Amino acid sequence: xxxxxxxxxxxxxxxxxxxxxxxxxxxxxxxxxxxxxxxxxxxxxxxxxxxxxxxxxxxxxxxxxxxxxxxxxxxxxxxxxxxxxxxxxxxxxxxxxxxxxxxxxxxxxxxxxxxxxxxxxxxxxxxxxxxxxxxxxxxxxxxxxxxxxxxxxxxxxxxxxxxxxxxxxxxxxxxxxxxxxxxxxxxxxxxxxxxxxxxxxxxxxxxxxxxxxxxxxxxxxxxxxxxxxxxxxxxxxxxxxxxxxxxxxxxxxxxxxxxxxxxxxxxxxxxxxxxxxxxxxxxxxxxxxxxxxxxxxxxxx
Amino acid sequence: xxxxxxxxxxxxxxxxxxxxxxxxxxxxxxxxxxxxxxxxxxxxxxxxxxxxxxxxxxxxxxxxxxxxxxxxxxxxxxxxxxxxxxxxxxxxxxxxxxxxxxxxxxxxxxxxxxxxxxxxxxxxxxxxxxxxxxxxxxxxxxxxxxxxxxxxxxxxxxxxxxxxxxxxxxxxxxxxxxxxxxxxxxxxxxxxxxxxxxxxxxxxxxxxxxxxxxxxxxxxxxxxxxxxxxxxxxxxxxxxxxxxxxxxxxxxxxxxxxxxxxxxxxxxxxxxxxxxxxxxxxxxxxxxxxxxxxxxxxxxx
DNA sequence: CCGACGTATAAAATCAGCTTATGCATTCGA
DNA sequence: TCGAATGCATAAGCTGATTTTATACGTCGG
Numbered sequence: 001x002x003x004x005x006x007x008x009x010x011x012x013x014x015x016x017x018x019x020x021x022x023x024x025x026x027x028x029x030x031x032x033x034x035x036x037x038x039x040x041x042x043x044x045x046x047x048x049x050x051x052x053x054x055x056x057x058x059x060x061x062x063x064x065x066x067x068x069x070x071x072x073x074x075x076x077x078x079x080x081x082x083x084x085x086x087x088x089x090x091x092x093x094x095x096x097x098x099x100x101x102x103x104x105x106x107x108x109x110x111x112x113x114x115x116x117x118x119x120x121x122x123x124x125x126x127x128x129x130x131x132x133x134x135x136x137x138x139x140x141x142x143x144x145x146x147x148x149x150x151x152x153x154x155x156x157x158x159x160x161x162x163x164x165x166x167x168x169x170x171x172x173x174x175x176x177x178x179x180x181x182x183x184x185x186x187x188x189x190x191x192x193x194x195x196x197x198x199x200x201x202x203x204x205x206x207x208x209x210x211x212x213x214x215x216x217x218x219x220x221x222x223x224x225x226x227x228x229x230x231x232x233x234x235x236x237x238x239x240x241x242x243x244x245x246x247x248x249x250x251x252x253x254x255x256x257x258x259x260x261x262x263x264x265x266x267x268x269x270x271x272x273x274x275x276x277x278x279x280x281x282x283x284x285x286x287x288x289x290x291x292x293x294x295x296x297x298x299x300x301x
Numbered sequence: 302x303x304x305x306x307x308x309x310x311x312x313x314x315x316x317x318x319x320x321x322x323x324x325x326x327x328x329x330x331x332x333x334x335x336x337x338x339x340x341x342x343x344x345x346x347x348x349x350x351x352x353x354x355x356x357x358x359x360x361x362x363x364x365x366x367x368x369x370x371x372x373x374x375x376x377x378x379x380x381x382x383x384x385x386x387x388x389x390x391x392x393x394x395x396x397x398x399x400x401x402x403x404x405x406x407x408x409x410x411x412x413x414x415x416x417x418x419x420x421x422x423x424x425x426x427x428x429x430x431x432x433x434x435x436x437x438x439x440x441x442x443x444x445x446x447x448x449x450x451x452x453x454x455x456x457x458x459x460x461x462x463x464x465x466x467x468x469x470x471x472x473x474x475x476x477x478x479x480x481x482x483x484x485x486x487x488x489x490x491x492x493x494x495x496x497x498x499x500x501x502x503x504x505x506x507x508x509x510x511x512x513x514x515x516x517x518x519x520x521x522x523x524x525x526x527x528x529x530x531x532x533x534x535x536x537x538x539x540x541x542x543x544x545x546x547x548x549x550x551x552x553x554x555x556x557x558x559x560x561x562x563x564x565x566x567x568x569x570x571x572x573x574x575x576x577x578x579x580x581x582x583x584x585x586x587x588x589x590x591x592x593x594x595x596x597x598x599x600x601x602x
Numbered sequence: 603c604c605g606a607c608g609t610a611t612a613a614a615a616t617c618a619g620c621t622t623a624t625g626c627a628t629t630c631g632a
Numbered sequence: 633t634c635g636a637a638t639g640c641a642t643a644a645g646c647t648g649a650t651t652t653t654a655t656a657c658g659t660c661g662g
Contacts, residue, residue, distance in 0.1 A: 008384055011312035027608060039651050041610060052578050053395045054442025060659040061608050066442040068395045075387030079380045083309055086376030094354045094369045141355025141367040277353050328639060340620050342641060361628045362639050
């Protein structure tokens with residue numbers, strides 16, 4: 001009694017009908033859709049044959065909707081208008097949201113203090129920041145950009161160099177004074193060391209200090225540099241970390257850098273995003289702003 | 302500042318998204334659209350690349366809409382739902398309307414008295430009847446079916462034989478009596494003749510009466526048979542028309558058929574409709590009903 | 603009466619979209 | 633714990649729908 005809804009007619013034909021009905025002309029519809037008039041004519045005919053109903057009355061120099069066409073047009077126009085605004089809105093929102101995933105250290109010690117400036121410059125962009133050590137998949141769409149450490153070679157992604165990963169011992173001035181004169185890097189071996197053994201090894205090696213691995217293993221590795229620096233400030237040992245990230249503590253005198261030598265880890269910090277999304281407004285705005293901030297940070301680089 | 306709406310993404314990709322979002326599965330979407338899962342996957346990827354946004358999060362054995370997908374889906378589902386009902390309704394209405402264009406004679410004297418029966422049998426079909434001598438173009442969609450006289454050969458159209466075009470003199474009994482004994486067809490030459498000269502000529506010839514063309518030209522040609530019959534009933538002359546169409550007048554005695562011979566014009570009456578629309582419910586219902594009525598009319602044919 | 607305009611149509615070219623075949627990761631069942 | 637089943641991704645290749653090109657037709661306007 002009641003036939004099933006059945007599949008929709010070919011959608012390209014429907015689009016041609018929509019444009020022709022709205023513009024009242026095959027020629028103009030063709031222009032709008034960047035096609036030829038012949039293509040519109042063909043598509044409309046296809047649709048009419050499929051529906052078994054004439055949609056336009058072909059008059060000498062114009063077309064007029066038939067009774068059936070007139071009946072169909074409003075709903076089709078509505079639907080297409082809905083589609084257009086849906087895509088426009090969704091994209092505009094998508095392009096004005098920025099989900100950042102960042103390593104905790106650079107996030108709390110470098111990014112967060114500056115993010116306010118980005119918001120001032122781009123109030124239209126809503127920012128969401130996620131800090132975690134796990135490597136989020138930028139292709140999955142959960143995050144728009146990441147701040148990662150590495151070598152900048154992530155296939156399918158675009159990476160911009162941000163900051164070098166600098167490492168140098170940092171300690172509380174009280175500990176330094178208590179340790180007496182720290183004349184050479186080797187003197188640090190007497191103190192408790194906090195932070196990644198690999199970094200300590202690299203720094204010592206670059207200073208000509210040969211260290212037994214066992215000695216390095218004895219260091220306190222808390223995993224999160226923020227904690228390590230907190231421990232260092234408390235005088236519990238010497239941390240090894242980036243002077244860039246703890247400039248505030250250095251300037252306020254909570255921390256001191258006992259030796260001038262700064263080593264550089266091979267893994268720098270990069271801004272990364274999926275190459276397919278490079279055109280997103282939020283991403284381009286953030287990239288421009290962030291790279292300028294980074295360049296201001298290490299102008300000598 | 303505000304980018305133009307821009308063209309819609311490829312609609313086939315949008316359709317794939319709609320189905321996948323609604324069904325929550327590429328595989329099921331493929332089933333619904335009678336395609337393969339690979340095709341859905343391809344289309345969704347196309348759409349995502351076009352939009353520069355991931356729409357689904359691919360999890361091991363399922364997919365989940367991303368934030369952006371979730372944002373897009375409701376409006377897309379709405380729009381497609383609108384399209385579906387629009388087509389369904391328009392088609393249902395189109396298939397339940399019947400616009401008939403008919404020659405006036407057969408319309409008023411044969412079709413109209415029977416149309417009530419069609420309406421009883423098919424109350425769902427709304428009927429509109431247009432009577433005119435002009436030959437409406439069935440391809441233009443203004444009319445669904447036509448009742449035409451001719452030979453049944455209209456390219457692009459399907460034609461069903463309805464009734465023969467019969468012609469025989471008809472007159473009022475009073476005129477017949479006044480004319481005295483009408484023994485042979487030639488006696489009619491003495492009376493005023495009403496109707497198409499060509500028909501008179503044919504009928505006379507088939508009865509072996511040789512008539513000068515001039516005599517035939519003198520007949521009264523009113524163009525519309527209804528008028529001619531009215532004139533005949535008033536006793537103003539002898540009309541030549543179809544006994545089928547004026548059976549009521551013959552039975553009531555208003556008209557008489559003075560001679561048994563009935564000529565047959567080469568142009569019969571046909572039910573005609575555009576072949577492309579043969580599947581329309583209204584048309585098929587009307588065809589079935591009308592052919593049965595016509596067969597009941599001339600069972601001997 | 604001629605040129606411009608808007609549509610229809612035929613033939614030929616193209617390319618988007620589909621299928622087939624396969625791989626991979628996970629879940630489920632035993 | 634293992635194998636089968638499930639669901640999505642990907643590559644390669646084909647096909648036919650769609651588009652363009654070229655042309656014709658009918659009307660309107662000057």
